[in-house]
Amino acid sequence: RIIYTGPVEDVVAHFEGLGYEIPKRMDPADWLQALPTEDGANFLVQPDEEVSLPAPTHLTHEQFVQKYNESKRALEIIDVLNTPALEEEQSKIKGNFTFTRKYMNSKLRSLKLLIDRETLLWWRNKYQLKARLFQDILMGVIVGTLFWQVGADAQTNVNAIVGVLFQTLFFVSLGAMMKIGDQISTRGVFYKQQDANFFPTWSFILGRSIAAIPTAIIDALSFGTIIYWFVGLAYDDGADVSNYFVFLLICLFSAYTFGLMFAVLSGAIRDKPTAQGAMAVATVIMILFSGFTVQPDVIPDYWIWVYWCNLFAWLLRGLMVNEFQSGKYDDESSNNPDNTVGEDILKQLGFSLGG
Known part of the structure; x- marks a missing residue:
């Protein structure tokens, strides 16, 4: 009316x-x-x-x-x-109108527009950017000073180094989980634009995923750099600076993949409280079967498949291999002359080598 x-x-x-x-x-x-x-x-x-x-x-x-x-x-x-x-x-x-295309823009143009839009939204939110950077630096300084230069005497501080590597992954995963609220709030916009044939679903997912790379880079560079040099992880005595870049690469991959994993859950679950609960359960399972809380060689056979399917476990394993097989631990082991100190440490931690 x-x-x-x-x-x-x-x-x-x-x-x-x-x-x-x-x-x-x-x-x-x-x-x-x-x-x-x-x-x-x-x-x-x-x-x-x-x-x-x-x-x-x-x-x-x-x-x-x-x-x-x-x-x-x-x-x-x-x-x-x-x-x-x-x-x-x-x-x-x-007249008879025939629509030959479902979407007005081509696939590549739709993808470009979505990447530009998501990147612009990310850049406009200066407060969130500053808060995230401040959080990375603050936590990096706290953890770095707590484990200050334990890597200088690495062979006697093995547990501390493993704890630092675990803490690095744990902090990155929590940072990715904090984004769940924003991802759920944008679903209404996506549904409205999808119903109006603005763009195909895959271009929205891919565009949003690509636009998340800058945040992962900030986390890896700020938090990872402080941790690496404050703690004194492997960079000399047989190791070199390439181990530092591998460490950053694993941190970057961790921040990015954890964000994508939680984004999938946020898209599949209806409301925010349920999604947050699912994230918490997923995080607990990843930590429990990471190889840190329970050593891999202690996990029962009927649960070991969870360990091998666990992204967190593979990333932690990558950080440990990057550290303990960096060349800094290539001295002959006193327990087993056939092994280096680094190989001996990994075996003591329950990580199998060479199959």
Whole structure:
């Protein structure tokens, strides 16, 4: 039921002609929304007390519709609608339209537009960027000073080094889990645009995934760099600076893949509380079967498959191999002359080598 349609500049005058007045400090949009409701009676123009006129009554919704239908503009519209259309216009209306494409843009253009949009949204949120960078630096300094230069005497501080490597992955995974709220809140926008055939689903997923790379790079560079040099992980005594870059690469891969994994769960689960609960359960399982909480050689055979399917376990294993097989631990083991110190440490931690 339409109570007005026409130029925006004439809408206030139309309702003022019906006996209503807009307050000086009120927005026209709010005023128009309130008019058809019971609150609209507050905007009626009251007659002067000296003039003995009856008090005006607030129009009902049906009366608003009737008043508009009786207006000059409505009568003009009705007259146009009742005028027979020209044959040329009828042929256009009755013509057979064939849609050859579901989406207006090509696949590559859709992907580019989505990458640009997601990257722009990421860059505009300066507060979140600064907060994330501050969090990475703060936690890096705390963990780094807590394990300050334990790598200088690595062979006697093996447990501390393993703890640092585990803490690095754990912090990165928690950072990825914190993004679940934003991902769920954007689903409404995606559903609306998908129903309108703005873009194919795969381009939205791929574009959003690519746009998440800068955040992963920030986490890896800021947090990973502080941890590596504060703790004194392998870079000399047989190791070299390439171990540092491998460490950063694993941190980058961890931040990125954990974000994608939690994004899949956030897309599959209906609401935010349930999604957060699922994330917590997934994180606990990854930590429990990471090889840190329980050594791999102690995990029962009927649960060992969880360890081998665990992304967290593979990443932790990669960090340990990068550290203990870096060349810094290539001295002959006192327990087994056939092994190096690094190989001996990995075996003591329950990690098998060479199959």
